[in-house]
Amino acid sequence: MVDAPVPVEAAPQSRRRARNTRARRDSRAGVLLVSPTVIVVVVMVVVPVLWALILSFQRIRLLQLRRLDILGGDYTLRNYDLLLGSSDFVAAARTTLVYSVFGTTGAIVLGLIAALLVRRSFRGRGLVRGILLLPYVAPVVAIAFVWQVLLSPQLGFVNAVGTDVLGWDSPIPFLSQEEGTITVFGLSIGVPTALLMVILFESWKSFPFAFLFLLARLQAVPADLEEAARVDGATPTQVFRHIILPQLMGVIALIAVLRFIWTFNAFDEIYLLTGGGAGTEVLATQVYSFLQARNDVGASAAVAMFMAGVLAVLLLVYLKFFGERDRQP
């Protein structure tokens, strides 16, 4: 592509026409190039979601699938009625909210502390940064089972240390105990043990996500502002509070929204750790058990649509407050 002589003739009119054809050609090329992506997303996501909406208004059991016709059938509110009157559903919705709020908060707090610690360079910083990302990239199945074994009453390391070193009376079944009591200074406090464990797991597994993005943002905080504050006698905590934190708020808000949504949607973690037992049943695991154990497609679709509805509302609120950010996915 080196030497082709470029014809430079520039009557204004033909140039305008050239620009027009160019725009039209670009537009056609754009549609053409983006169409495989759009087709995959429409066929595999948009249509299924719409169909799930329809399913949620039908009474369908998995065993009847062969006789099922796609759009026909009687429409009924039975699935939604069933849910709203079900204490299991309300409990799962509550647990999902608690799990998402605390899981997200835990991940962000851990991620922020880690990012502040690793911010300035030291020997081995690159390695430490890589290590801290491992919980996020490792297969969820593997790390969930490691935690399960770690917390196991019979052969788990945590209970071994607890009984041998910390003087616990008996091992704690962390993942199957719905409610335990902690006694502090003679005061007994009820603790939802298993729920607390899955929240801890979620925070541990997801803090690297917050860490990575906060570290990237911290790197872009201009040094002169901090320097000026220090010269004026600001202590490190004051610098953090008044100079660094305000600049991080945008990223923190974005991470919070993303993490909340993903934690809200999470199925793997809870299914693998507790199977949804001991007070850890969330909406996602309930969808699965309706679908698999109870063969009730309609009810499972109704729970899933409820989840999508909640997320849609949250997203609208977020977009209203923070405006549309073109740069984000």
Added chain:
Amino acid sequence: MRRNRWSRYHIEVAALRVLRPLGIAFFVLITLFPFYYMVLLSMREVSEILESPGQIFIGLGDVTTAAYERVLKPTDEGGEGFVRFIVNSALLGLGTVVATLAVSILGAYAVSRLEFFGKRTVHFLFLAVYLFPPILLAIPLFVAFSKMGLRGELWVLVIVYVAQTLPLCVYMLRNYFDTVPVSLEDAAEVDGATRLQVIRKVTLPLAVPAIAATGLFTFMIAWNEFLFALLFLVEERNNWTVSLGVQQLTEIETPATTLMAGSVILTIPIIVLFLFAERLMTEGLTRGAEKG
């Protein structure tokens, strides 16, 4: 300004000087320990673990590879047949990478470079996919593929994974394309190259690192994926992925050592890939995030 030796400033600075390395050590410990524990347990005898569950160092003489033999041996020799699952996971991962890249390179290029009708709608569509509960998609896809009798097929899962990974890939690649100067392409176009030639000869060679990073991400997502593998493949043992194979170990009575050996086999490829390409991948992901 004069500072007293015991002023708040000095106390804080001194405290941080001590707390910072401690904090870093703490984080390294809590992230690494579960992985270390996984490897450790996979190489011990079950009876020994039950006897001394708190022991976290073992002598070389006590190391046993029995759990790995059991996991990897084919089922007709009394093993769990994980070699087969490794092949399945690898095929599934590679298929997903190739298909996703082919589709997302074109899509990302279009979104980055060209003005076309419906561009904003496409953006919105991507956002929606990324944030929808996967479990919501699982229901209609499960029903549809069951009805078609295709549910246990690996290639069906490839299509599902492509749909799941496309938004992230388009996002990462578009961020990269945005940094490649348009002038390079204009020059090629003036020389008479068509749009596809421009992409192939000019843009793609420049984007190789970004494409590699995106491909690695896709592979890792496909390798790690659990929900759809569980829903679609559980009745087809021959098509199980490593993730599903490990989880199914818990459905039968399996010693913790075998479970940990399976987990190690599941984790190693991911850690190797990640350590090998960490910088490449994290830069691709956070590019653009610096602006807040």
